[in-house]
Amino acid sequence: MLTAVDEKNCLINLLETLPASRSKQYFCPFCHSEVVFKNGSIKLPHFAHKQLKTCTLGNENESEQHLMLKKELYEWLKETESVEIEHYLPELRQTPDLLINGKVALEIQCSPLSLKRLHERTMNYRLHGFKVVWLMGRDLWLGNRLTELKKQLLCYSENHGFHYWELDLTKRVLRLQSLIHEDLRGRLFYVTHSFLFKEKPLLDCLRTPFVQQELLKMAVYPDNQLQHFIHKQLFHKSPKWLHLQSLYYQKGKNILDLDFMRPYIAPPGLNLLVPFMDNLTGSSFEQLSKIPVSYYQNFLDVFQKKKIEILYPPRFYAIMKKQK
Ligand SMILES: [Zn+2]
Numbered sequence: 036m037l038t039a040v041d042e043k044n045c046l047i048n049l050l051e052t053l054p055a056s057r058s059k060q061y062f063c064p065f066c067h068s069e070v071v072f073k074n075g076s077i078k079l080p081h082f083a084h085k086q087l088k089t090c091t092l093g094n095e096n097e098s099e100q101h102l103m104l105k106k107e108l109y110e111w112l113k114e115t116e117s118v119e120i121e122h123y124l125p126e127l128r129q130t131p132d133l134l135i136n137g138k139v140a141l142e143i144q145c146s147p148l149s150l151k152r153l154h155e156r157t158m159n160y161r162l163h164g165f166k167v168v169w170l171m172g173r174d175l176w177l178g179n180r181l182t183e184l185k186k187q188l189l190c191y192s193e194n195h196g197f198h199y200w201e202l203d204l205t206k207r208v209l210r211l212q213s214l215i216h217e218d219l220r221g222r223l224f225y226v227t228h229s230f231l232f233k234e235k236p237l238l239d240c241l242r243t244p245f246v247q248q249e250l251l252k253m254a255v256y257p258d259n260q261l262q263h264f265i266h267k268q269l270f271h272k273s274p275k276w277l278h279l280q281s282l283y284y285q286k287g288k289n290i291l292d293l294d295f296m297r298p299y300i301a302p303p304g305l306n307l308l309v310p311f312m313d314n315l316t317g318s319s320f321e322q323l324s325k326i327p328v329s330y331y332q333n334f335l336d337v338f339q340k341k342k343i344e345i346l347y348p349p350r351f352y353a354i355m356k357k358q359k
Contacts, residue, residue, distance in 0.1 A: 036097065037105060038121045039063065039070050039082040048120060049080050050109050065123055065130065066090040079103055100172050101145045104202050105132050107232055108141065108170075115236040127159050131167070135238065140165050143202065144188070145172030150321075153187055157321050168241055169322070170200045170209070177201065177212050179223050181303055187321035189215065189303060192244035193350040195251060196330070197303050199225075200241075207232040209240055214253050216346055218300040219261055224346075226253050253346045258299050265291060298338045300346070305331045329353070 037049045039061040046064065047054060054061070054072055061070050061082060068090065070082040079102045084090055105120060112118040112135060119134045131140035140160055160167040169188050171177075177185060177199050189197045195213040202209055211228040218224065230240045258264075268276035269290075276290070283290040304319055304326065319326060333352035336359075338344070 036063075036070075036082050036121055037079075037102065039072075049082070050106055050120060053080060063090055064121070079106060098145055098172075100204055101143060103204055104143050104145070104170075104172065107204070107207070108133055108143070108202075108237065111233050111237045114233070116238060124163070124165075127163050127165075129156060129159060131160075131165075138165055139238075139241075140167045142167060142169045143172060144169055144175055146174060147184055150183065150187060153184070154321055168200065170202045172202055172204075175201075177215070177223065177225065180221060181215075181217060181223055186303060186319075189320055189322060190244065191320070191323050191327060192348075193353070194246075194248055194348050195244035196348045198244055209237070211240070211243055213244065214251050214346060214348060215303060216253070216255070216300050217303050218255075218258060220258070220264060224253065224255055224300065226251060250351055251348050255300050255344050255346060257340060257342070257344070261299060262291060298335070298340065298344075300344070301338075302327075302330065302334060305334070 039047050041047060041054075041062075042060055047061065053074070057072065061072060062068065063070050063082075063084060069085040071085050072080070073083055074080040078099050081097070081102055109118060109120050112133065116135050117137070119137075121130050121132065122134045123130050124134075132143045133141040135141065142156070157167060168190075171188065175185065175188070185199070189199055191197055195211070197215040198211060198213040199215060200209070200211060206229075209230045209232065211230070212225045213228065215223060215225040228243065234240075265276060269280060280290045327349065330349040330352065333349070333356045337352050337355045
């Protein structure tokens with residue numbers, strides 16, 4: 036961690052001042068047990084608990100990547116906003132990595148966390164009126180498959196559809212992955228916007244999905260080998276595809292009949308469930324207050340199977356629907 040308190044309970048932020056004396060005692064601002072100041076050659080100067088006890092609030096074992104990203108974003112934010120690092124919020128019993136203007140919590144997530152923990156933290160922020168934005172380190176970059184954890188970290192807006200934030204320390208870039216779609220094989224497609232650190236205020240970057248802008252577009256090509264792919268999956272008894280096959284049978288449909296399988300690409304949460312649209316209950320996206328059912332419906336109404344299909348954000352489909 037980058038903060039501690041001294042004997043007089045004065046907060047020390049290592050990004051602002053390095054402690055003058057090594058002989059002084061320092062304490063964890065959260066659990067008040069003793070911490071030591073570490074100023075080695077590998078990691079950024081930081082504090083670590085003297086005894087490895089379970090302090091759930093001070094983040095132990097933060098990687099170099101996590102410490103460095105906290106430092107970079109702190110310095111970026113400081114140019115334009117009021118920002119606090121590792122600020123303990125007693126009513127939530129949580130410590131966001133960075134707190135902007137007392138209301139926006141930034142969580143830099145560099146390692147996997149349990150879905151239960153993600154749910155608790157997300158709900159806790161929401162219940163107490165904070166906005167939380169999750170920015171993902173290298174191990175959690177979106178890549179070409181949507182794991183359950185990544186699905187629960189997806190954000191949504193009318194202008195960018197499903198989107199996802201990534202931090203790249205090496206390139207010093209904040210990436211916004213937008214217009215996320217998944218094909219029937221489970222491969223991901225999206226468009227990327229990159230913001231260099233300090234290129235413009237960080238809050239402006241984070242507002243990108245919500246401000247008025249030119250319509251995003253993404254071209255995709257039909258998957259001509261899909262039927263062959265599904266055949267193979269069923270032949271090799273892939274549990275996922277056998278399960279889907281039985282679901283389709285219950286609906287009186289054959290999974291190999293591609294007419295029911297259209298569209299071949301769709302927003303996350305929709306694509307294999309098209310025949311079950313009447314049964315999409317409960318929220319299955321942690322960062323969204325509800326499933327975007329009207330986006331799904333508008334998308335299905337407008338989507339056509341062409342040689343090249345252009346995909347758009349939810350705003351486009353809503354406009355098209357109104358014009359019909
Ligand atoms: Zn502690």
